[in-house]
Amino acid sequence: xxxxxxxxxxxxxxxxxxxxxxxxxxxxxxxxxxxxxxxxxxxxxxxxxxxxxxxxxxxxxxxxxxxxxxxxxxxxxxxxxxxxxxxxxxxxxxxxxxxxxxxxxxxxxxxxxxxxxxxxxxxxxxxxxxxxxxxxxxxxxxxxxxxxxxxxxxxxxxxxxxxxxxxxxxxxxxxxxxxxxxxxxxxxxxxxxxxxxxxxxxxxxxxxxxxxxxxxxxxxxxxxxxxxxxxxxxxxxxxxxxxxxxxxxxxxxxxxxxxxxxxxxxxxxxxxxxxxxxxxxxxxxxxxxxxxxxxxxxxxxxxxxxxxxxxxxxxxxxxxxxxx
Amino acid sequence: xxxxxxxxxxxxxxxxxxxxxxxxxxxxxxxxxxxxxxxxxxxxxxxxxxxxxxxxxxxxxxxxxxxxxxxxxxxxxxxxxxxxxxxxxxxxxxxxxxxxxxxxxxxxxxxxxxxxxxxxxxxxxxxxxxxxxxxxxxxxxxxxxxxxxxxxxxxxxxxxxxxxxxxxxxxxxxxxxxxxxxxxxxxxxxxxxxxxxxxxxxxxxxxxxxxxxxxxxxxxxxxxxxxxxxxxxxxxxxxxxxxxxxxxxx
Numbered sequence: 070x071x072x073x074x075x076x077x078x079x080x081x082x083x084x085x086x087x088x089x090x091x092x093x094x095x096x097x098x099x100x101x102x103x104x105x106x107x108x109x110x111x112x113x114x115x116x117x118x119x120x121x122x123x124x125x126x127x128x129x130x131x132x133x134x135x136x137x138x139x140x141x142x143x144x145x146x147x148x149x150x151x152x153x154x155x156x157x158x159x160x161x162x163x164x165x166x167x168x169x170x171x172x173x174x175x176x177x178x179x180x181x182x183x184x185x186x187x188x189x190x191x192x193x194x195x196x197x198x199x200x201x202x203x204x205x206x207x208x209x210x211x212x213x214x215x216x217x218x219x220x221x222x223x224x225x226x227x228x229x230x231x232x233x234x235x236x237x238x239x240x241x242x243x244x245x246x247x248x249x250x251x252x253x254x255x256x257x258x259x260x261x262x263x264x265x266x267x268x269x270x271x272x273x274x275x276x277x278x279x280x281x282x283x284x285x286x287x288x289x290x291x292x293x294x295x296x297x298x299x300x301x302x303x304x305x306x307x308x309x310x311x312x313x314x315x316x317x318x319x320x321x322x323x324x325x326x327x328x329x330x331x332x333x334x335x336x337x338x339x340x341x342x343x344x345x346x347x348x349x350x351x352x353x354x355x356x357x358x359x360x361x362x363x364x365x366x367x368x369x370x371x372x373x374x375x376x377x378x379x380x381x382x383x384x385x386x387x388x389x390x391x392x393x
Numbered sequence: 394x395x396x397x398x399x400x401x402x403x404x405x406x407x408x409x410x411x412x413x414x415x416x417x418x419x420x421x422x423x424x425x426x427x428x429x430x431x432x433x434x435x436x437x438x439x440x441x442x443x444x445x446x447x448x449x450x451x452x453x454x455x456x457x458x459x460x461x462x463x464x465x466x467x468x469x470x471x472x473x474x475x476x477x478x479x480x481x482x483x484x485x486x487x488x489x490x491x492x493x494x495x496x497x498x499x500x501x502x503x504x505x506x507x508x509x510x511x512x513x514x515x516x517x518x519x520x521x522x523x524x525x526x527x528x529x530x531x532x533x534x535x536x537x538x539x540x541x542x543x544x545x546x547x548x549x550x551x552x553x554x555x556x557x558x559x560x561x562x563x564x565x566x567x568x569x570x571x572x573x574x575x576x577x578x579x580x581x582x583x584x585x586x587x588x589x590x591x592x593x594x595x596x597x598x599x600x601x602x603x604x605x606x607x608x609x610x611x612x613x614x615x616x617x618x619x620x621x622x623x624x625x626x627x628x629x630x631x632x633x634x635x636x637x638x639x640x641x642x643x
Contacts, residue, residue: 080555141522142560143531157412168553172533175518179490179525184608187516200612207517209410210419210614217608219471253530253563261556270554274642296643306572316536316552316573322515323572325554347619352640354632367622368633369640382629390633391643 070102071160071220074131076150077110077122078169084121086271087165092125092227094189095163096233101194104160107131108240111149111247113139116126123240125233131157137249140256141169147176149247154181166224166326167270174224178314180305185222186214190229194282207322208345226258227270228328228349262315269301269320276332277303277347278313281336281357281376285313290380291335303327303347305337321346335376339364356380394448394544397502398472399424399493399523400432402456402463403513419513428463429506433470434570438470438538439506440471446544448503449473451522455480455489461593468478468588469580475591476500477642480605488605490522495601502565507612509534509569520569530562534571557562 074094078085088108095106108122110153119132133149133242150173154162162177164170166188179183188213191202198215201223205212269275276295282288289300304314305320320327322345332350337343338357338372339362347353348367355368356376372379404410404424411420419524428492429437439450452467452475454460464475478492486557493571510517524531536557550559552571562568580588626632637643 092613143533147525162616168509168551171517172521172531175486175521175526176531178487178518179522182487184485184487185518186609187518199631204617205611205614206410206419206513207406207515208617210412211617212611213613213615214609214611217606217610252528253566254532255561256561261555268555308575315556315608317554317556329641331636343412346568352636353622354636354640365623365625367620369622369624370626370635371623372629372632374628381628383633386633386642390637 070104072104073099073161074129074154075104075106075108076117076162076164076170077108078165078167079110079112079115079118082112082115082118084118085165086232087131087167087227088122089125089235090227090230091165091225092127094223095161095232096126096254097192097230098161100197101192106348109133109150109153111138111146116370120239121235121244123242124236124238126237126239126304129240131235131245132242132343133245135247135249137251142251142256143173143176144252144254145249147173147180148250148252150177150269152247153245161221163222163223166226173328174222178222181220182218183220183222184216184218184280185224186216187224188226189223190226204345207342209341228326232329262317266295267299267301268300269303269318269325269327271304272299272301273325274333275301275303275307275320275329276300276333276335277337278308278335279305279337280307280311281293282313288313290377294333294380294384297391298331305340305343316370334364334368335380336344337364338362339367394442394446394503394583395499396442396450397406397500397505398420398432398439398450398452398467399505399507399518400436400452400454400463400467401429401508401511402426402454402460403429403511406430406512408642409480412614413617415467416615418511418614426459429508429511430465431510431512431570432571433577434574435473435508435615436467436470437575441575441576442538447486449593451476451500451502453478453493455464455484455598456482464593465588466580469576469585470613471590475593476596477593478596478601483607485607486516486518486522487608488603489518490526491606492598492601493519493523493586494526495603496592499549504564505567509566509571520567529566530566532560532562532566533569535568536571536573538568544615595604610622
């Protein structure tokens with residue numbers, strides 16, 4: 070089969086690790102259907118991103134730079150990727166199922182009239198035919214889908230594919246000339262949620278709070294626990310809708326999909342849409358007053374009790390462990 | 394301003410999803426179909442824009458005749474009229490976007506609003522594909538829409554990983570709505586009465602000359618892997634000791 074292209078995500082020149090999982094997914098397809106995996110970096114002054122991508126086990130990195138790519142815009146990016154795909158004849162394009170990939174990949178699908186499978190969690194072969202697995206109905210069903218027409222387009226659920234090892238032998242970086250057409254769109258501003266903590270989708274530990282936290286100021290308690298664990302902080306949709314936590318802390322089908330080694334759910338009842346976002350975590354701890362809360366059905370360690378009593382105790386125990 | 398709002402009927406998301414025994418589909422018997430929640434937000438936003446800037450709100454949907462029920466819901470909220478493109482339920486995102494593009498061209502809309510994704514297929518594709526097919530600007534995952542004084546441009550704030558991003562789009566454009574854009578109103582009783590008399594133009598999909606053969610086809614459905622949860626601990630001391638020695642995550 071023809072070669073495979075991975076579109077690399079970065080935030081203002083900082084390589085995002087979700088690309089490593091996307092490379093794994095692309096290699097899974099190469100293993101089934103053949104072809105080589107290349108990476109495409111678009112940006113302005115992003116040699117460091119290309120260098121990081123080059124160490125992720127790809128054949129080569131295509132680097133398209135220009136002032137027009139300094140700020141991400143779906144219209145510019147989709148147009149540029151379409152040009153590269155057409156000129157080089159790629160048979161498949163992969164991107165992360167982040168707000169980056171979810172934004173420009175469907176536009177690419179429209180530009181190329183090519184089928185797109187969103188948020189994929191698996192790839193298989195049935196005879197000669199490719200079968201793609203993807204969650205539907207808020208993760209309550211896994212659909213097996215088949216694509217017709219080329220190239221195949223995929224956005225990848227980061228948590229479903231083990232990340233490719235970074236820092237390997239460096240693949241060559243090749244500069245490509247790509248046109249940039251913003252088509253009536255322009256970047257205005259970006260308000261970053263400032264945090265010293267690891268990103269939700271990249272953290273080893275996540276401490277998450279829901280309705281049971283009762284007020285915004287009580288997130289201090291969550292923060293103290295998170296600090297001791299070097300954890301990211303998450304929130305349920307209820308806590309976000311109540312205005313206690315910023316929207317990009319939301320874990321769930323409509324927020325972020327996470328799968329850390331340890332997920333601590335505090336005062337979260339476990340609505341279907343929340344479970345869909347965290348149930349692939351390796352170890353789940355739940356603290357909730359309501360022993361019937363659905364979160365306990367997915368928790369490895371459920372503690373029925375008041376989080377305002379349990380969390381200070383956890384903090385005290387962790388401090389003891391640290392000083393031991 | 395003429396605003397086209399694309400809506401989709403979905404099985405009531407508050408009901409438990411059951412997969413047919415043979416995996417061929419989702420059990421829909423006795424499940425109420427409702428307007429996709431993200432589409433309701435799009436309808437609400439269109440009504441608010443009309444209240445401020447005047448104009449017309451046209452609802453469009455694609456599906457079997459029964460879809461008229463969900464169309465009437467949007468009309469009862471306050472939309473002016475509707476177009477129902479009569480088709481099967483097997484259209485994929487590319488087909489839906491191409492059909493919508495025909496309706497948009499026919500209606501000469503200034504703005505297309507739609508939900509960022511439907512809560513059944515969870516594709517999150519149609520708005521962006523439509524924008525590409527039309528050659529229009531797009532702004533996805535909107536949490537705020539502000540129009541320039543001349544109504545020829547809009548600043549759209551988008552919910553993205555890591556924060557909020559604002560982009561400017563020239564109109565006409567496609568904007569897809571996220572959760573926090575607004576809180577949709579309920580249809581009032583007079584609204585429901587009025588909706589019965591509002592025009593719903595039925596257009597057979599075959600008359601639009603669009604190839605609707607699915608390019609992405611769902612062959613089967615299976616339940617997700619179940620997690621063996623349900624473990625309990627008596628107190629924090631037991632929890633911390635198990636996290637350390639059993640789960641080895643501390």
